[in-house]
Amino acid sequence: MHKFEEKTTKTESIFQGKVISLQVDDVLLPDGNEAKRELIKHPGAVCVIAITDEKKIILVEQYRKALERPLVEVPAGKLEAGEEPSYCAERELEEETGYRPGSITHIQSFYTSPGFADELVHVFLAEGLKKVEGGLVADEDEFVELMEVTLSEAEQLAKDERIFDAKTLWALQYIRSNGLA
Structure with a gap:
C-alpha cells in the first residue's frame, strides 16, 4: 500500500x-x-507523429465539440476493445490521412488528465509513408481535413492557438528535439 x-x-x-x-x-x-x-x-487512445520523406508533418483539422471550435492535431483515435495500440495507430493514420506507414515505432505513453480520467495515450512515430488510394474510410461521424506542414508552419499554428491540445504540442516538441522535420 x-x-x-x-x-x-x-x-x-x-x-x-x-x-x-x-x-x-x-x-x-x-x-x-x-x-x-x-x-x-476511457479505453485509451493513440496519436501518430507522421513525417513525410519531404520532412512535412501530417496534421488534421477537425471540429472539437467540447471546445466548440476546430483544432489542428496529429492523427489520433480511440482504441477499440482488445486492439493493439500499434495496429490502432496504423488504422487511424490511414483513416484520417490516407497514408500507410512503412514503419511505426512506439515512442511514449502518457496519461492525459490523471486527476479525473484514466485515458492513456500511446504516441507512435510513423515513417516511410505511402499514400493509399481507396484506403480505409474515416468514421461516418468524423470530418477531417488533411494538412502537410513544415515544423515552422506547425509552430505558427500553435502560436495562433489552432494547435492547442497537449498531445500535438508534445509531438511538436518531440519533432523539434529529435530533428525530425
Missing part, C-alpha cells in the same frame, strides 16, 4: 457511453477521512 493511497469503499456508475463512462467513487483517505472522486474511464 502506498502512503497516499485512497481506498475505494463504493463505486456508483453514473453514465456508460460509446467512448467514456463516468463513475463516482467513495474513498477512504490516508488520514481516515472520506471523500468522493468523480472519475472518467
Whole structure:
C-alpha cells in the first residue's frame, strides 16, 4: 500500500457511453477521512507523429465539440476493445490521412488528465509513408481535413492557438528535439 493511497469503499456508475463512462467513487483517505472522486474511464487512445520523406508533418483539422471550435492535431483515435495500440495507430493514420506507414515505432505513453480520467495515450512515430488510394474510410461521424506542414508552419499554428491540445504540442516538441522535420 502506498502512503497516499485512497481506498475505494463504493463505486456508483453514473453514465456508460460509446467512448467514456463516468463513475463516482467513495474513498477512504490516508488520514481516515472520506471523500468522493468523480472519475472518467476511457479505453485509451493513440496519436501518430507522421513525417513525410519531404520532412512535412501530417496534421488534421477537425471540429472539437467540447471546445466548440476546430483544432489542428496529429492523427489520433480511440482504441477499440482488445486492439493493439500499434495496429490502432496504423488504422487511424490511414483513416484520417490516407497514408500507410512503412514503419511505426512506439515512442511514449502518457496519461492525459490523471486527476479525473484514466485515458492513456500511446504516441507512435510513423515513417516511410505511402499514400493509399481507396484506403480505409474515416468514421461516418468524423470530418477531417488533411494538412502537410513544415515544423515552422506547425509552430505558427500553435502560436495562433489552432494547435492547442497537449498531445500535438508534445509531438511538436518531440519533432523539434529529435530533428525530425
